[in-house]
Amino acid sequence: xxxxxxxxxxxxxxxxxxxxxxxxxxxxxxxxxxxxxxxxxxxxxxxxxxxxxxxxxxxxxxxxxxxxxxxxxxxxxxxxxxxxxxxxxxxxxxxxxxxxxxxxxxxxxxxxxxxxxxxxxxxxxxxxxxxxxxxxxxxxxxxxxxxxxxxxxxxxxxxxxxxxxxxxxxxxxxxxxxxxxxxxxxxxxxxxxxxxxxxxxxxxxxxxxxxxxxxxxxxxxxxxxxxxxxxxxxxxxxxxxxxxxxxxxxxxxxxxxxxxxxxxxxxxxxxxxxxxxxxxxxxxxxxxxxxxxxxxxxxxxxxxxxxxxxxxxxxxxxxxxxxxxxxxxxxxxxxxxxxxxxxxxxxxx
Ligand SMILES: NC(=O)c1ccc[n+]([C@@H]2O[C@H](COP(=O)([O-])OP(=O)(O)OC[C@H]3O[C@@H](n4cnc5c(N)ncnc54)[C@H](OP(=O)(O)O)[C@@H]3O)[C@@H](O)[C@H]2O)c1
Numbered sequence: 001x002x003x004x005x006x007x008x009x010x011x012x013x014x015x016x017x018x019x020x021x022x023x024x025x026x027x028x029x030x031x032x033x034x035x036x037x038x039x040x041x042x043x044x045x046x047x048x049x050x051x052x053x054x055x056x057x058x059x060x061x062x063x064x065x066x067x068x069x070x071x072x073x074x075x076x077x078x079x080x081x082x083x084x085x086x087x088x089x090x091x092x093x094x095x096x097x098x099x100x101x102x103x104x105x106x107x108x109x110x111x112x113x114x115x116x117x118x119x120x121x122x123x124x125x126x127x128x129x130x131x132x133x134x135x136x137x138x139x140x141x142x143x144x145x146x147x148x149x150x151x152x153x154x155x156x157x158x159x160x161x162x163x164x165x166x167x168x169x170x171x172x173x174x175x176x177x178x179x180x181x182x183x184x185x186x187x188x189x190x191x192x193x194x195x196x197x198x199x200x201x202x203x204x205x206x207x208x209x210x211x212x213x214x215x216x217x218x219x220x221x222x223x224x225x226x227x228x229x230x231x232x233x234x235x236x237x238x239x240x241x242x243x244x245x246x247x248x249x250x251x252x253x254x255x256x257x258x259x260x261x262x263x264x265x266x267x268x269x270x271x272x273x274x275x276x277x278x279x280x281x282x283x284x285x286x287x288x289x290x291x292x293x294x295x296x297x298x299x300x301x302x303x304x305x306x307x308x309x310x311x312x313x314x315x316x317x318x319x320x321x322x323x324x325x326x327x328x329x330x331x332x333x334x335x336x337x338x339x340x341x342x343x344x345x346x347x348x349x
Contacts, residue, residue, distance in 0.1 A: 004310045005031040007066040007090070009057050009081055011044040014095060015072040019048040021302035027310050034060025057081060061088035068118070068313060071095055074164045075171035076348065079104040082119065086111045091118040093309045097176040098123075100346060102332040109325045118313050120305075120320045121328040125184055127304035129273050130255040134240070134247060138189070142260060144244030149189050149224040151182035151239065153253055154211070154232035159204065165230055166206050171346050173208030175201075175335055179228035181253040183334060185238045186216055186224035192330035195219045201342045204230070209344060254301050 035041035038055025045053035054060045068091035071081045085092045098121035099105040112119035164170040194216035201212035211229030238252025245262035249255045257272040
């Protein structure tokens with residue numbers, strides 16, 4: 001099978017994860033990388049054996065030997081870089097949060113439709129196999145009536161005003177970066193249209209959200225209690241709580257296991273998912289590809305979104321049924337509404 005040829009736009013933290021994960025996906029090759037700085041692109045390309053390095057995103061987008069572009073820039077730039085890639089005829093996988101607001105997301109989607117190209121938000125959590133299992137459990141009433149979702153995702157990022165997470169001009173703040181994950185977990189369980197939103201946030205001196213609590217009310221007694229922070233130490237588990245049991249998901253945004261606790265049973269069952277085999281690469285540890293696979297297997301979680309993007313591109317789909325455009329827009333409508341309650345607008349909005 002001819003591989004899908006990817007270009008990586010921007011050489012920051014997550015771009016490395018994508019490059020490493022791409023090695024684990026058999027029908028995928030990273031053919032080029034673009035940075036605002038040529039030497040940075042060249043160093044990145046050398047690190048991963050990528051053939052072509054460009055000192056501008058425009059040159060990357062114009063590369064005729066690339067099928068798709070992975071947009072790995074800060075939130076504030078997703079709209080511009082996605083439009084650039086689509087207008088150059090490339091399919092796009094764009095990092096989360098898909099855009100800064102729902103209006104930008106609609107514009108990106110309209111362009112993908114116009115160009116007849118695939119576009120998807122790289123919300124990798126949605127593609128993790130754990131959630132296929134959990135969905136089936138919830139459908140079989142394993143924990144009774146689902147009443148509540150509880151989730152936190154906080155990091156401890158030193159308060160450097162120049163860092164993108166603290167910079168309002170780059171759409172910094174916890175919500176779009178880490179807060180989007182608890183919102184995603186709630187959406188996967190209850191849907192993305194709560195009936196009411198209650199929230200409070202404390203702001204950094206730069207004016208972005210440092211930490212927040214969000215309560216979403218879905219009606220009929222179904223609630224989600226979600227927190228996130230930039231400078232907060234906290235267990236980052238997710239919980240789905242039911243009338244007859246609960247599911248605990250350690251590191252729920254990157255989950256490779258879950259724990260099912262049923263109220264009437266003394267047994268708590270833990271289910272784990274791991275890199276099952278290197279079958280796609282053959283057994284031989286002499287195979288250099290195998291060695292790379294072993295080195296990068298902690299990036300395994302990112303392979304599922306890449307596989308889904310490749311599948312959709314091959315089938316000529318414009319959007320993924322697993323991460324449809326409507327869902328990306330709905331999540332940003334939610335973050336727009338939350339930010340409105342806090343009075344947080346980014347300077348370019
Ligand atoms: N899925 C995940 O697990 C995950 C994890 C972390 C981040 N993310 C997402 O990935 C995106 C990037 O995050 P990151 O942590 O990789 O950020 P980062 O380390 O700051 O890298 C962002 C890169 O964007 C490029 N860029 C373009 N315009 C820029 C500007 N005006 N200011 C600063 N950088 C600019 C730069 O690359 P060049 O200098 O090479 O042009 C920079 O290195 C965000 O959307 C974030 O939410 C996802």
